[in-house]
Amino acid sequence: DAGVTQSPTHLIKTRGQQVTLRCSPKSGHDTVSWYQQALGQGPQFIFQYYEEEERQRGNFPDRFSGHQFPNYSSELNVNALLLGDSALYLCASKANRNTEAFFGQGTRLTVV
């Protein structure tokens, strides 16, 4: 059983560009959350998707948007990239009725 998978693993983008990160949840999981982990910090909650809708959002600007597909996979989109968006982006999935989430290995985004 594959766990949570994220793609790509590494990405380099230029300021002002747009990026899309992808996440496939663990089998049996229907809820996906996205986190940003800057160097030396804990993960910061971006948003969570369930039943293809965003149901809670952290303190991130509208440049950060997402989507969940009928197969529960999810995308994170970031527009107008800033240098400060450089971070490890983590996807976590869980079954809605469960409490603990399982994380992917992350996508390392570098904005230059």
Place this chain on the structure above:
Amino acid sequence: AQSVAQPEDQVNVAEGNPLTVKCTYSVSGNPYLFWYVQYPNRGLQFLLKYITGDNLVKGSYGFEAEFNKSQTSFHLKKPSALVSDSALYFCAVRARGFKTIFGAGTRLFVKA
């Protein structure tokens, strides 16, 4: 507002000795509490959780955590540390809603 504090940036312990990684939290209502571990360039791995019931929770790899409601603490412990336990440990809390808040992390070094 929810918050999590990990007061120690780093904990050093000799192999075979007991270890404690501290965590305190601030939430309204009854929290769900979690510990995760992160190895270099990897996502977070779930260790254990407290939802309700016994204050001492046992988790993966011999780790356990003690919930103390009066002190709003959830310290991670292990009776005998291994060199392979060296990693970054995160405490997390979720109360109302779906947002999970992570601490800044504590780096554990276990010396042989």
